[in-house]
Amino acid sequence: MNKLDAQARSQILHMLCEGQSIRAITRIMGISKNTVAKLLSDAGEVCAQYQDEALRNLTSKRVQVDEIWSFTYAKEKNVPAAKSAPEWAGDTWTWTAIDADTKLVMSWLVGGRDSEYAMAFIDDLSRRLANRVQLTSDGHRAYLEAVEGAFGGDVDYVMLVKIYGTSPDSAKGRYSPAECTGARKETIEGNPDPKHVSTSFAERQNLTMRMHMRRFTRLTNGFSKKVEAHANAVALHFMYYNFVRIHKTLRVTPAMAAGVTDKLWEIADIVALIEAKEAEKPMVRGPYKKRGTLIR
Template sequence: MGKRGAKPKFTDVFCPNKECKFYGISGKGNIIGNGTYQIKDKRVRKYICRECGRVFNDRTNTFFDNVRKDESVIILALKMAIKGMSIQAIADVLEVQPATVSNWLFRAAKQCEKVNEDLMKDPNISKVEMDELWVIVEKKLPPRTENEDEGTWMWVSFAPEFRLIIDFILGPRKQYVADELIKTTDKHLSDSKPLFVTDGLKFYAEAFLKKYGEWMEFPRTGKKGRPKKPAIIPDENLKYAQVVKNKKGKKLQKVEKRVIFGENIDQSEISTSLLERQNLTFRQDNNRVSRKTIGFSKKIRFLYNQMRLYCTHFNFCRDHMGLKKEKENGSIEKNTPAKKYGITKSKWTLTKLLNYRCIKISTN
């Protein structure tokens, strides 16, 4: 033991080399310190993996890997982007190049994808609401026209109990986009299927059958007539209902609740009101998806990057007023959607979100 005490054991650090047999696994004793280096506002520790010889540091495989700009400037730029400010406006305020801001937004979206893939999986959710949000991309088009389905829509899956945005897809109102939304949402769910509730759009029922249906061939009965054709039947555990709004002109006449698949579905659970309220939050809080705006995205990839950052920040870093509760001492406890569900133990900061790295604790 030296004058500075025992050498630290890096039990929570893992090797980022995918070729290493200890990739993504901590606590194996293969990581040792390799000094530090100074950046503008702090020191960064370096490591060596004794198994494969890979040299890395605290910022490897995070948003800040090989980023030289001051972190506070980047965080401020991304907070502006979350609120829907344009890339050019952010560049003008911070006196950087628009291409630099665009690159930060792209890297942030990739980091958020990694966080969602690692943490947003196998949630035990009892109900999932799905809806589509009309957005403007490239040029302004009038909504509610014959060709509105050809425009860009934001398809969202939402867990109302925890106000958790499960995932989203950008695309036209077509069958293949509905199929993709169901597949993407299913990747985040556990084996127990929740109740799915959507609006009356016809594409959802076929998408659920494609994902959860089984091909059934019916035996011959021996009676006259043609035999029954093979068909796709829904899984016995699938529960799906629709909220259909009947309108006359622009006025709502009647709201009808339909059970499409499944049995014993409580009529009070057939609702998409909380997701529709979330759509209002999107529009009020984010200039890129507002209805009457000239701040819309000129390219769909810019909208995707911004919305991926926005939704992940919403889940992990933002207190939700609908999730607050009063403690015994009278104080109010605020919760983020991720904290409410139990994905995280506390509210994250944007810096913590951008510094997240996947980790697997060794059981040996």
């Protein structure tokens, strides 16, 4: 069986991390779509596992959380009429938590947007922190019970509720965003510093995700067909963002700024993780089914 060498793997992963679609990579590299998809799956699994172990005992001071929308297989309104729609077809939300100082994305979760996912996400975030933090979220009410259950009173938590009105440009097209006419700060727990009540970094990270993952780009056919592939792409993206890509303002990677690592990673280091994982796997004969996971 032919196997991609480390240089080819590095090139493919780099293109995936910079927003190239799988089909575009197959045309550039002259390889099959299944080969790229298999590499993405392998990379996503090792990246999720590595960051799950590495992003612990973080000494963050200010954390911002947010959710970003995408969809799998078909948009929610089209799922009933879709042919052979899988169980996870429709809206797919990615929850993210970012350190406002180091810009490290310390926790994320792919799934729905209900209270069950909110509790799983915030619980995972709380277990990665080594000290009390100031936490800012938007006005999504699912955060209230989730933060109370995960942190109790050991957090300075505030909601930034934005107020939207009709944009003067809304008549120009259906995709014109609503205009933010104001914001209201609601202190929920503790004594948060009003100067640092913001979700700007979390919202900027949403833009980074849309620009660096083809399946998050709006109004294209680059969306995820399977939710497992969506979760793998997110894990690879955050490995690249946290460990490989130098932050323009910090001049180091977020992982270096947060003290998680003391070196600048390269794509080749991610490939090395994949190869190390492959070396651990026993030889499997006959058909088998690999079980995927949605929660990191």
